[in-house]
């Protein structure tokens with residue numbers, strides 16, 4: 001049992017809703033593993049109370065926090081500083097309290113790109129499904145890491161077009177194309193990334209696309225609940241390599257922890273913990289119970 005005392009630092013995640021976040025499990029485990037005297041809690045804060053909550057965090061000296069849906073963009077209005085890459089992405093998911101000054105970072109993009117770098121994958125052209133907040137971080141990471149062409153396909157064309165403009169403004173040498181999701185058959189790329197919520201529990205039989213274009217060698221689905229989405233199953237059947245969503249989730253958590261504490265907890269240690277605990281499998285069961293009640 002963790003000892004909580006007057007020196008215990010408090011971290012957390014702010015979002016709405018946050019009830020089923022896996023982050024407390026990851027960070028509390030990591031604190032214990034690395035012998036850090038800290039706890040990590042969930043703060044469910046509706047958008048209209050975001051400013052009030054952040055002022056409260058500052059007043060009580062919260063050591064740092066993660067930011068999740070729907071606050072990743074709005075939080076920037078309440079911070080003292082925003083790190084360069086988070087500013088380019090236009091979203092913050094990690095905040096550190098540095099002696100009363102709140103500084104924002106984005107670890108989603110490094111969490112995402114580390115999985116590609118680690119495998120030594122060569123990606124000249126990528127297809128990215130979706131153009132929301134997660135896609136913004138992912139497309140920025142791809143463009144700033146030398147991917148020559150990014151095809152952003154989205155249900156709503158205008159949202160894809162607007163993200164494509166943003167990415168072009170960051171990386172002039174990256175060719176960015178926007179189109180509707182249904183036109184996937186016209187696109188090529190070695191990497192296909194799903195950033196949409198399609199296939200997420202409980203709608204596990206859905207898939208954002210019905211084909212995987214020829215030439216795709218790796219499919220990366222950032223949906224982590226269920227662990228194996230329909231898209232991932234389709235990719236495996238086609239003989240593609242796959243990257244599971246849990247890897248990005250764990251990756252961004254490791255990067256946040258490094259920013260807060262300087263400690264680097266190995267990915268395999270966190271992954272084995274989650275597997276042992278049956279997360280996120282257990283999480284879908286708990287959502288199931290809540291829905292049935």
Ligand code: ATR
Pocket residue numbers: 069129130131132133134135154155156159181195196197198208
């Ligand atoms: P996040 O921050 O997780 O990226 P978001 O900003 O709400 O979440 O973005 C969700 C993405 O999933 C969007 O690209 C959305 O498409 P639209 O721009 O058309 O809304 C996409 N998405 C959500 N539900 C979808 C569905 N049923 N079919 C296809 N795309 C969907």
